[in-house]
Amino acid sequence: MKMYDYLVVGAGLFGAVFAREAADCGKKVLVIDKRPNVAGNIYTENSEGINVHKYGAHIFHTNNRKVWSYINRFAEFNRYTNSPVANYKGELYSLPFNMYTFNKMWGVVTPDEAAAEIERQRKAAGIAEPRNLEEQAISLVGTDIYEKLIKGYTQKQWGRPCSELPSFIIKRLPVRLTFDNNYFNALYQGIPMGGYTAMIEKMLDGIEVRLNSDYLQNKAEYDGIAHKVVYTGAIDAYFGFKYGALEYRSVRFETEVLDKSNYQGNAVVNYTDAETPFTRIIEHKFFEFGNQPKTVISREYSSEWKPGDEPYYPVNDEKNGALYLRYRELAERENGVIFGGRLGEYKYYDMDKVIESAFDLCKKELSD
Numbered sequence: 073m074k075m076y077d078y079l080v081v082g083a084g085l086f087g088a089v090f091a092r093e094a095a096d097c098g099k100k101v102l103v104i105d106k107r108p109n110v111a112g113n114i115y116t117e118n119s120e121g122i123n124v125h126k127y128g129a130h131i132f133h134t135n136n137r138k139v140w141s142y143i144n145r146f147a148e149f150n151r152y153t154n155s156p157v158a159n160y161k162g163e164l165y166s167l168p169f170n171m172y173t174f175n176k177m178w179g180v181v182t183p184d185e186a187a188a189e190i191e192r193q194r195k196a197a198g199i200a201e202p203r204n205l206e207e208q209a210i211s212l213v214g215t216d217i218y219e220k221l222i223k224g225y226t227q228k229q230w231g232r233p234c235s236e237l238p239s240f241i242i243k244r245l246p247v248r249l250t251f252d253n254n255y256f257n258a259l260y261q262g263i264p265m266g267g268y269t270a271m272i273e274k275m276l277d278g279i280e281v282r283l284n285s286d287y288l289q290n291k292a293e294y295d296g297i298a299h300k301v302v303y304t305g306a307i308d309a310y311f312g313f314k315y316g317a318l319e320y321r322s323v324r325f326e327t328e329v330l331d332k333s334n335y336q337g338n339a340v341v342n343y344t345d346a347e348t349p350f351t352r353i354i355e356h357k358f359f360e361f362g363n364q365p366k367t368v369i370s371r372e373y374s375s376e377w378k379p380g381d382e383p384y385y386p387v388n389d390e391k392n393g394a395l396y397l398r399y400r401e402l403a404e405r406e407n408g409v410i411f412g413g414r415l416g417e418y419k420y421y422d423m424d425k426v427i428e429s430a431f432d433l434c435k436k437e438l439s440d
Protein backbone atom coordinates (compact mmCIF):
# COMPACT_ATOMS: atom_id res chain seq x y z
CA MET A 73 0.00 0.00 0.00
CA LYS A 74 1.64 3.23 -1.18
CA MET A 75 0.52 5.53 1.62
CA TYR A 76 3.03 8.27 0.94
CA ASP A 77 3.86 10.33 -2.11
CA TYR A 78 7.42 10.77 -0.87
CA LEU A 79 9.63 8.93 1.53
CA VAL A 80 12.48 11.25 2.48
CA VAL A 81 15.48 9.33 3.74
CA GLY A 82 17.51 11.59 6.01
CA ALA A 83 16.22 14.43 8.20
CA GLY A 84 19.12 16.77 7.44
CA LEU A 85 18.86 20.10 5.70
CA PHE A 86 18.25 18.77 2.17
CA GLY A 87 15.60 16.33 3.31
CA ALA A 88 13.89 18.85 5.57
CA VAL A 89 13.62 21.52 2.86
CA PHE A 90 12.23 19.04 0.35
CA ALA A 91 9.82 17.57 2.91
CA ARG A 92 8.55 21.04 3.89
CA GLU A 93 7.95 22.07 0.30
CA ALA A 94 6.34 18.78 -0.68
CA ALA A 95 4.04 18.89 2.34
CA ASP A 96 3.11 22.50 1.54
CA CYS A 97 2.16 21.33 -1.96
CA GLY A 98 -0.26 18.87 -0.42
CA LYS A 99 1.93 15.79 -0.79
CA LYS A 100 1.90 13.07 1.81
CA VAL A 101 5.44 12.84 3.16
CA LEU A 102 7.26 10.53 5.55
CA VAL A 103 10.75 11.47 6.75
CA ILE A 104 12.96 8.78 8.26
CA ASP A 105 16.41 8.97 9.77
CA LYS A 106 18.65 6.31 11.23
CA ARG A 107 19.86 8.64 13.97
CA PRO A 108 17.82 9.27 17.12
CA ASN A 109 17.50 12.95 16.19
CA VAL A 110 16.63 15.19 13.26
CA ALA A 111 18.94 17.78 11.67
CA GLY A 112 21.65 15.49 10.26
CA ASN A 113 25.08 17.02 10.64
CA ILE A 114 23.76 20.44 11.62
CA TYR A 115 22.32 18.91 14.79
CA THR A 116 22.93 21.01 17.89
CA GLU A 117 22.46 19.84 21.46
CA ASN A 118 22.10 21.91 24.58
CA SER A 119 24.84 21.51 27.16
CA GLU A 120 25.27 23.95 30.05
CA GLY A 121 22.83 26.28 28.25
CA ILE A 122 25.11 26.28 25.20
CA ASN A 123 24.10 24.95 21.77
CA VAL A 124 26.83 22.49 20.94
CA HIS A 125 27.36 21.74 17.23
CA LYS A 126 27.66 17.98 17.69
CA TYR A 127 28.75 17.15 14.15
CA GLY A 128 31.01 20.10 13.56
CA ALA A 129 30.54 23.85 13.46
CA HIS A 130 28.10 25.23 10.91
CA ILE A 131 27.92 28.91 10.11
CA PHE A 132 25.13 29.87 7.79
CA HIS A 133 26.18 32.23 5.01
CA THR A 134 24.78 32.98 1.59
CA ASN A 135 24.58 35.51 -1.20
CA ASN A 136 21.20 34.21 -2.24
CA ARG A 137 18.41 36.40 -0.91
CA LYS A 138 15.78 33.81 -1.65
CA VAL A 139 17.64 31.23 0.43
CA TRP A 140 18.20 33.74 3.22
CA SER A 141 14.57 34.76 3.48
CA TYR A 142 13.50 31.13 3.27
CA ILE A 143 15.71 30.00 6.16
CA ASN A 144 14.63 33.01 8.22
CA ARG A 145 11.10 31.64 8.20
CA PHE A 146 12.25 28.86 10.51
CA ALA A 147 14.66 30.66 12.84
CA GLU A 148 15.79 34.08 13.84
CA PHE A 149 19.45 34.51 12.91
CA ASN A 150 21.94 36.44 15.00
CA ARG A 151 24.67 38.71 13.63
CA TYR A 152 27.54 36.22 14.14
CA THR A 153 30.37 36.77 11.67
CA ASN A 154 32.93 34.04 11.43
CA SER A 155 36.49 35.26 11.97
CA PRO A 156 38.67 32.32 12.93
CA VAL A 157 42.11 32.73 14.43
CA ALA A 158 45.02 30.59 13.23
CA ASN A 159 47.45 29.36 15.87
CA TYR A 160 50.79 28.35 14.33
CA LYS A 161 53.03 27.11 17.13
CA GLY A 162 51.76 29.86 19.41
CA GLU A 163 51.84 32.64 16.80
CA LEU A 164 48.33 33.95 16.19
CA TYR A 165 47.16 35.11 12.76
CA SER A 166 43.86 36.49 11.50
CA LEU A 167 41.84 34.49 9.01
CA PRO A 168 40.88 34.61 6.23
CA PHE A 169 44.04 35.96 4.64
CA ASN A 170 43.79 39.73 4.89
CA MET A 171 45.82 42.83 5.81
CA TYR A 172 45.99 41.81 9.50
CA THR A 173 47.49 38.45 8.43
CA PHE A 174 49.97 40.07 6.02
CA ASN A 175 51.01 42.67 8.58
CA LYS A 176 51.70 40.02 11.21
CA MET A 177 53.50 37.75 8.73
CA TRP A 178 55.70 40.33 6.98
CA GLY A 179 55.32 43.65 8.78
CA VAL A 180 53.80 45.17 5.63
CA VAL A 181 51.46 48.09 6.23
CA THR A 182 49.80 48.98 2.95
CA PRO A 183 47.84 46.85 0.45
CA ASP A 184 50.46 47.65 -2.22
CA GLU A 185 53.24 46.30 0.00
CA ALA A 186 51.25 43.14 0.74
CA ALA A 187 50.45 42.58 -2.95
CA ALA A 188 54.11 43.09 -3.87
CA GLU A 189 55.27 40.53 -1.29
CA ILE A 190 52.74 37.94 -2.45
CA GLU A 191 53.81 38.54 -6.06
CA ARG A 192 57.50 38.24 -5.16
CA GLN A 193 56.92 34.87 -3.45
CA ARG A 194 54.67 33.62 -6.22
CA LYS A 195 57.28 34.46 -8.88
CA ALA A 196 60.06 32.86 -6.85
CA ALA A 197 58.01 29.64 -6.68
CA GLY A 198 57.75 29.68 -10.48
CA ILE A 199 54.09 28.71 -10.78
CA ALA A 200 52.33 29.77 -13.97
CA GLU A 201 49.20 27.59 -14.05
CA PRO A 202 48.32 26.12 -10.63
CA ARG A 203 47.49 22.42 -11.02
CA ASN A 204 46.77 21.45 -7.43
CA LEU A 205 46.00 22.88 -3.98
CA GLU A 206 49.65 23.55 -3.14
CA GLU A 207 50.31 25.53 -6.30
CA GLN A 208 46.97 27.30 -6.03
CA ALA A 209 47.68 28.34 -2.43
CA ILE A 210 51.18 29.64 -3.24
CA SER A 211 49.85 31.63 -6.20
CA LEU A 212 47.18 33.18 -4.03
CA VAL A 213 49.15 34.07 -0.89
CA GLY A 214 52.81 33.11 -1.36
CA THR A 215 55.03 30.48 0.25
CA ASP A 216 55.22 31.85 3.83
CA ILE A 217 51.48 31.74 4.38
CA TYR A 218 51.27 28.42 2.58
CA GLU A 219 53.90 26.94 4.89
CA LYS A 220 52.52 28.34 8.15
CA LEU A 221 48.77 28.54 7.69
CA ILE A 222 47.79 26.13 4.93
CA LYS A 223 50.14 23.18 4.49
CA GLY A 224 49.89 21.54 7.93
CA TYR A 225 46.18 22.23 8.40
CA THR A 226 45.23 20.92 4.96
CA GLN A 227 47.31 17.77 5.24
CA LYS A 228 45.75 17.01 8.62
CA GLN A 229 42.28 17.81 7.36
CA TRP A 230 42.47 15.72 4.19
CA GLY A 231 45.16 13.15 5.08
CA ARG A 232 46.81 13.78 1.71
CA PRO A 233 49.63 16.06 0.58
CA CYS A 234 48.49 19.42 -0.77
CA SER A 235 50.07 18.56 -4.10
CA GLU A 236 47.52 15.75 -4.52
CA LEU A 237 44.42 17.77 -3.62
CA PRO A 238 42.17 19.73 -5.97
CA SER A 239 42.70 23.48 -5.94
CA PHE A 240 38.99 24.36 -5.47
CA ILE A 241 39.25 23.46 -1.77
CA ILE A 242 41.49 26.44 -1.05
CA LYS A 243 39.47 28.77 -3.26
CA ARG A 244 36.78 28.56 -0.59
CA LEU A 245 38.88 30.99 1.46
CA PRO A 246 38.91 34.66 0.53
CA VAL A 247 42.16 36.60 0.10
CA ARG A 248 41.72 40.30 0.78
CA LEU A 249 43.91 43.37 0.71
CA THR A 250 41.63 44.99 3.29
CA PHE A 251 41.39 44.84 7.08
CA ASP A 252 38.43 42.47 7.10
CA ASN A 253 38.41 39.29 9.18
CA ASN A 254 35.06 38.07 7.88
CA TYR A 255 35.71 34.49 6.75
CA PHE A 256 32.96 34.53 4.15
CA ASN A 257 32.28 36.68 1.14
CA ALA A 258 28.56 36.56 1.76
CA LEU A 259 25.88 39.20 1.96
CA TYR A 260 24.04 37.32 4.68
CA GLN A 261 25.51 35.41 7.62
CA GLY A 262 24.51 34.24 11.08
CA ILE A 263 23.64 31.44 13.46
CA PRO A 264 20.03 30.45 14.17
CA MET A 265 19.29 31.62 17.69
CA GLY A 266 18.33 28.60 19.76
CA GLY A 267 20.27 26.16 17.59
CA TYR A 268 19.93 24.38 14.26
CA THR A 269 17.93 21.49 15.72
CA ALA A 270 15.05 23.80 16.64
CA MET A 271 15.22 25.27 13.14
CA ILE A 272 14.91 21.86 11.46
CA GLU A 273 12.16 20.84 13.89
CA LYS A 274 10.22 23.91 12.84
CA MET A 275 10.80 23.05 9.18
CA LEU A 276 9.41 19.58 9.79
CA ASP A 277 6.45 20.84 11.79
CA GLY A 278 3.35 18.78 11.02
CA ILE A 279 5.30 16.23 8.93
CA GLU A 280 5.54 12.60 10.01
CA VAL A 281 9.08 11.77 11.12
CA ARG A 282 10.39 8.37 12.21
CA LEU A 283 13.77 8.31 13.94
CA ASN A 284 16.06 5.33 14.58
CA SER A 285 14.86 4.00 11.24
CA ASP A 286 17.44 2.62 8.86
CA TYR A 287 16.25 2.72 5.25
CA LEU A 288 18.90 0.45 3.77
CA GLN A 289 18.21 -2.26 6.34
CA ASN A 290 14.50 -2.33 5.52
CA LYS A 291 14.59 -1.05 1.98
CA ALA A 292 11.94 -3.31 0.41
CA GLU A 293 9.46 -2.48 3.15
CA TYR A 294 10.03 1.28 2.88
CA ASP A 295 9.96 1.23 -0.92
CA GLY A 296 6.58 -0.44 -0.65
CA ILE A 297 4.93 2.44 1.21
CA ALA A 298 5.91 5.43 -0.96
CA HIS A 299 5.60 6.31 -4.63
CA LYS A 300 8.97 8.03 -4.66
CA VAL A 301 12.05 8.06 -2.46
CA VAL A 302 14.28 11.08 -1.87
CA TYR A 303 17.50 9.50 -0.63
CA THR A 304 20.04 11.76 1.09
CA GLY A 305 22.38 9.08 2.43
CA ALA A 306 25.69 8.04 0.89
CA ILE A 307 25.25 7.06 -2.76
CA ASP A 308 27.84 4.26 -2.61
CA ALA A 309 26.15 2.73 0.45
CA TYR A 310 22.81 2.73 -1.42
CA PHE A 311 24.34 0.49 -4.10
CA GLY A 312 26.03 -1.77 -1.55
CA PHE A 313 29.46 -0.34 -2.47
CA LYS A 314 29.33 -2.51 -5.61
CA TYR A 315 32.04 -0.52 -7.39
CA GLY A 316 34.01 0.03 -4.18
CA ALA A 317 33.70 2.69 -1.49
CA LEU A 318 33.95 6.40 -2.23
CA GLU A 319 36.45 8.09 0.07
CA TYR A 320 35.28 10.45 2.77
CA ARG A 321 36.98 12.23 5.59
CA SER A 322 35.51 11.62 8.97
CA VAL A 323 35.88 13.77 12.06
CA ARG A 324 36.14 12.75 15.68
CA PHE A 325 35.15 15.35 18.25
CA GLU A 326 36.64 15.45 21.71
CA THR A 327 34.17 17.61 23.59
CA GLU A 328 34.77 18.95 27.09
CA VAL A 329 32.82 21.10 29.50
CA LEU A 330 35.21 23.48 31.23
CA ASP A 331 34.56 25.18 34.52
CA LYS A 332 35.50 28.61 33.21
CA SER A 333 33.62 31.15 31.17
CA ASN A 334 36.17 31.77 28.43
CA TYR A 335 38.72 29.29 27.07
CA GLN A 336 40.01 30.75 23.82
CA GLY A 337 38.12 34.01 23.30
CA ASN A 338 36.79 33.01 19.89
CA ALA A 339 34.42 30.43 18.41
CA VAL A 340 37.05 28.96 16.08
CA VAL A 341 40.82 28.58 16.52
CA ASN A 342 42.64 26.59 13.81
CA TYR A 343 45.87 24.82 14.71
CA THR A 344 47.73 25.09 11.43
CA ASP A 345 50.98 23.28 12.25
CA ALA A 346 51.42 19.63 11.24
CA GLU A 347 52.31 18.37 14.74
CA THR A 348 49.20 19.31 16.76
CA PRO A 349 46.98 16.27 16.22
CA PHE A 350 43.68 18.17 15.94
CA THR A 351 42.78 20.68 13.24
CA ARG A 352 40.77 23.16 15.27
CA ILE A 353 39.07 23.91 18.58
CA ILE A 354 35.51 25.15 18.56
CA GLU A 355 34.22 27.09 21.60
CA HIS A 356 30.51 26.77 20.96
CA LYS A 357 29.14 29.55 23.18
CA PHE A 358 30.71 32.25 21.02
CA PHE A 359 28.48 31.38 18.07
CA GLU A 360 25.65 32.88 20.10
CA PHE A 361 27.59 35.41 22.21
CA GLY A 362 26.89 33.27 25.28
CA ASN A 363 27.73 34.49 28.76
CA GLN A 364 27.16 31.20 30.59
CA PRO A 365 29.45 30.55 33.58
CA LYS A 366 30.90 27.43 31.91
CA THR A 367 32.12 26.76 28.41
CA VAL A 368 32.07 23.79 26.03
CA ILE A 369 34.92 23.15 23.62
CA SER A 370 35.43 20.53 20.90
CA ARG A 371 38.75 19.48 19.44
CA GLU A 372 38.37 18.15 15.90
CA TYR A 373 40.44 15.20 14.75
CA SER A 374 40.22 14.41 11.08
CA SER A 375 40.54 10.83 9.86
CA GLU A 376 39.97 8.67 6.82
CA TRP A 377 36.43 7.32 6.80
CA LYS A 378 36.00 3.60 7.34
CA PRO A 379 32.79 1.56 7.59
CA GLY A 380 30.99 2.42 10.81
CA ASP A 381 32.28 6.03 10.91
CA GLU A 382 30.20 9.08 10.03
CA PRO A 383 31.10 10.38 6.57
CA TYR A 384 31.67 14.16 6.64
CA TYR A 385 33.69 15.47 3.73
CA PRO A 386 33.64 13.88 0.28
CA VAL A 387 37.15 13.70 -1.12
CA ASN A 388 36.45 15.36 -4.45
CA ASP A 389 39.62 14.36 -6.27
CA GLU A 390 39.88 12.78 -9.73
CA LYS A 391 39.80 9.18 -8.62
CA ASN A 392 36.70 9.63 -6.47
CA GLY A 393 35.09 11.89 -9.07
CA ALA A 394 35.34 9.10 -11.63
CA LEU A 395 33.96 6.53 -9.20
CA TYR A 396 31.10 8.85 -8.26
CA LEU A 397 30.15 9.18 -11.94
CA ARG A 398 29.76 5.42 -12.17
CA TYR A 399 27.43 5.47 -9.17
CA ARG A 400 25.55 8.41 -10.62
CA GLU A 401 24.88 6.44 -13.78
CA LEU A 402 23.32 3.73 -11.66
CA ALA A 403 21.37 6.35 -9.71
CA GLU A 404 19.92 7.80 -12.90
CA ARG A 405 18.58 4.38 -13.83
CA GLU A 406 17.07 3.81 -10.39
CA ASN A 407 13.36 4.29 -10.96
CA GLY A 408 11.46 6.33 -8.39
CA VAL A 409 14.54 7.25 -6.35
CA ILE A 410 16.05 10.73 -6.28
CA PHE A 411 19.52 11.28 -4.81
CA GLY A 412 20.24 14.59 -3.10
CA GLY A 413 22.38 16.43 -0.58
CA ARG A 414 26.05 16.20 0.34
CA LEU A 415 26.16 12.41 0.64
CA GLY A 416 23.64 11.63 -2.09
CA GLU A 417 25.54 13.79 -4.58
CA TYR A 418 29.01 13.30 -3.09
CA LYS A 419 29.62 17.01 -3.06
CA TYR A 420 31.38 19.39 -0.61
CA TYR A 421 28.25 21.52 -0.27
CA ASP A 422 27.79 24.55 1.95
CA MET A 423 24.38 24.80 3.62
CA ASP A 424 23.03 27.47 1.29
CA LYS A 425 23.99 25.37 -1.73
CA VAL A 426 22.18 22.41 -0.19
CA ILE A 427 19.05 24.54 0.04
CA GLU A 428 19.46 25.77 -3.54
CA SER A 429 19.79 22.22 -4.74
CA ALA A 430 16.70 21.18 -2.75
CA PHE A 431 14.83 24.09 -4.38
CA ASP A 432 15.88 22.78 -7.80
CA LEU A 433 14.49 19.39 -6.94
CA CYS A 434 11.24 20.94 -5.67
CA LYS A 435 10.89 22.78 -8.96
CA LYS A 436 11.28 19.55 -10.93
CA GLU A 437 9.10 17.44 -8.69
CA LEU A 438 6.44 19.76 -7.36
CA SER A 439 5.78 22.48 -9.87
CA ASP A 440 2.99 20.89 -11.94
Ligand code: UDP
Nearest residue numbers: 158221222223225226229241242244342344
Ligand atom coordinates in the same frame (compact mmCIF):
# COMPACT_ATOMS: atom_id res chain seq x y z
N1 UDP B 1 42.44 25.87 5.28
C1 UDP B 1 43.75 26.06 5.63
N2 UDP B 1 44.06 26.68 6.81
C2 UDP B 1 43.09 27.12 7.65
C3 UDP B 1 41.75 26.94 7.30
C4 UDP B 1 41.45 26.30 6.11
O1 UDP B 1 44.64 25.67 4.90
O2 UDP B 1 43.44 27.66 8.71
C5 UDP B 1 42.14 25.19 4.00
C6 UDP B 1 42.01 23.68 4.20
O3 UDP B 1 42.52 23.06 3.04
C7 UDP B 1 40.53 23.48 4.29
C8 UDP B 1 40.02 24.51 3.29
O4 UDP B 1 40.90 25.61 3.47
O5 UDP B 1 40.15 22.18 3.95
C9 UDP B 1 38.60 24.94 3.49
O6 UDP B 1 38.43 25.41 4.80
P1 UDP B 1 37.01 25.67 5.44
O7 UDP B 1 37.23 26.38 6.72
O8 UDP B 1 36.16 26.30 4.41
O9 UDP B 1 36.53 24.19 5.70
P2 UDP B 1 35.33 23.61 6.57
O10 UDP B 1 34.92 24.65 7.56
O11 UDP B 1 34.26 23.22 5.57
O12 UDP B 1 35.95 22.43 7.23
